[in-house]
Amino acid sequence: MKILVALSRIFVGVLFIISGLIKLNDPLGFSYKLQEYFSAEVLNIPFLEPYALAISVLVVIFEVVLGVFLLIGYKPKFTVWSLLAMIVFFTFLTFYSAYFDKVKDCGCFGDALKLTPWESFTKDVVLLFFILILFFGIKYITPVFSKLQTTVLALLAFIFSLWLGFHVLEHLPVIDFRGYAIGKNIEEGMTIPDDAQKPIIEYAWKFHVNGEDKVITTNGDYPTVDGKFVSVETKIIDEGYQPPIYDFSIESEDEDLTTQYLSEENLIVIVSYSLEKIEKAGAEKLKALSERALKMGYKVIGLTASGADTKAKIKSTYNLNFDFYLCDEKALKTIVRSNPGVIELDKGTVKQKLHWNDFEDLKLPKVN
Template identity: 60%
Template sequence: MKYIVGLSRIIVGVLFIISGFIKLNDPVGFSFKLQEYFSAGVLDLPFFEPYALTISIFVVIFEVMLGVMLLTGFRVKFTVWSLLLMIVFFTFLTFYSAYFNKVTDCGCFGDAIKLTPWESFTKDIVLLVLIVVLFVGSKHIKSVFGPNTKRIVTVIALVLCGIYANYVLNHLPVIDFRPYKIGANIEQGMGVPEGAPKAIFEYAWKFKVDGEEKVFVTQGDYPTVDGEFIDVETTEIQKGYEPPIHDFTIEQEGEDFAATLLQKPKLIMVVAYDLRKSHMPVFEQIKQITDSAVKKGYKVIGMSASNDEQTQQLRQTYDLNFEFYFTDETTLKTIVRSNPGVLVLEKGTIKQKVHYNDLGDLEFN
């Protein structure tokens, strides 16, 4: 039992630290995932949505700290109870998401590792078993560190988590796992490579044959049946290749200008997914920067999911010298974790991407 507990301790501790750190690297992204869980269509807890970012920061730091405390053997009883309660809640959440197909990605490992709902549930079941082992065999959780050393390590870990969280909130994630990272080409990210697997669908055709309903299953072909057609049900039995970048458009009046704009050798995107939530004072600096960029031959566009009335009012208020285009809100949130944020592109390749606190770091050739 001693060795089983020791192995379980290492696996759980390391996984909690890795999972927590990945989300700590992007707490804003995790808060978007929490908002999805809190929405009316999932858990129907809309009163938590305004506090999603605060909850996100607390949860990810707590997750990292539990991993550290488990490995150092600090406050074992509190740590094991916390791990058990947390994994029971996560297991319920992932089962709910998988069974009712509510949230297609739990966000357990942020954008670094994508898991299907059932994969997430399986992962939590394994962790639940390991944590139950720790709970039952908690007397075997010993530490090679003295009491003071354990406290110091825990405090240092907490302080580092706080510093790191503050940095990524006021800038951008240090490690960008998304398909819109610096150096990525958006057009290439939307493409499907030759020979990529295609989706396979199964069709259940229902016919009335000799007064009796019968079902004939094919993978696309209409069955040759001497009977009256009633209905058909389609089931995807194998997913096809999905490009890392999808649902990306740059629209005006229903027309998509993405293909044209992504060919520009000098393009600046001012991204503000929701102008009602944007940090408005920074648009004065954006005005100065974009005016300077236009003089150097850059094409500047705004990208938002807000309506025309809001974008026109913003342009008039700050005398902005560029037009706004419509892009899906989720896509804009994925592009940059800043509202607003600015990207510099060269023929579709992202060369620079900054938070509104770092606009001074932009360089225009």
């Protein structure tokens, strides 16, 4: 039992720290996932949506801290009980998500590792097994260092987690796992290879045959049945290859300009997924940023999911000298974790990406 507890302690502690740090690297992204869980379509607790970011930060800090506590043996009873409560809750959440097919990705490892709902549930069941070993063998969890050293390490883990969460919210994630990371090409990210795995879709055809309803299942072919067709339902068995980027576009009121702007050199793109929710301090920096870029020979555009009236209002309020085009809100939230944020594109390749707090750090050497 002592050996089992030691192995479980290492496995659970390391996994909680890794999972927590990945999410703590991007707490805003995890908050978007929580909003999805809180929505009326999933858990139907929309009153929690405004608090998603605060909950996100608290949960991921707690996750990292518990992992450290477990490894160093700090307050074993509190740590193991907390781990058990957390894993029971997340096991329920992932089972609910998988069984009712509500959320396609639990966000357990952020954008670093995508898990299907059933994979997430399986992961949580495995973790629950090892945490139960810790629960029943709690007397074998002893401090690795002296009492003072253990307390200091526990405090440092909490302070570091708190600092990292604050830092990435005020700037950008330290590591960008998304398809819009610096160096990635957006057009390439939207391309599906010729040899990519195709989606597998099951079709359930319902016919009225001899006074009774009969259902025939195929992979797409219309069945030959001597009866009256009633309806057909589809079920995705395997989604096949999913490109890293699938919902990006640049559209005006009457045309799609995606290809045009992804072929542009020296393009500065101001990103605001919602102009209604734009940070005032960031919006006030946009005029100076765009003027500096234009003066150095760059083309400047904006991307938002907001409507025409709001775009006109923001442009007038802040005396902006560039136009906003339309893009999907989810895509804009993925591009940059800042509202507003800025990216530099060169023929579709992301060269720079900055939070509005760091607009002054945007490098703009003069171009022809």
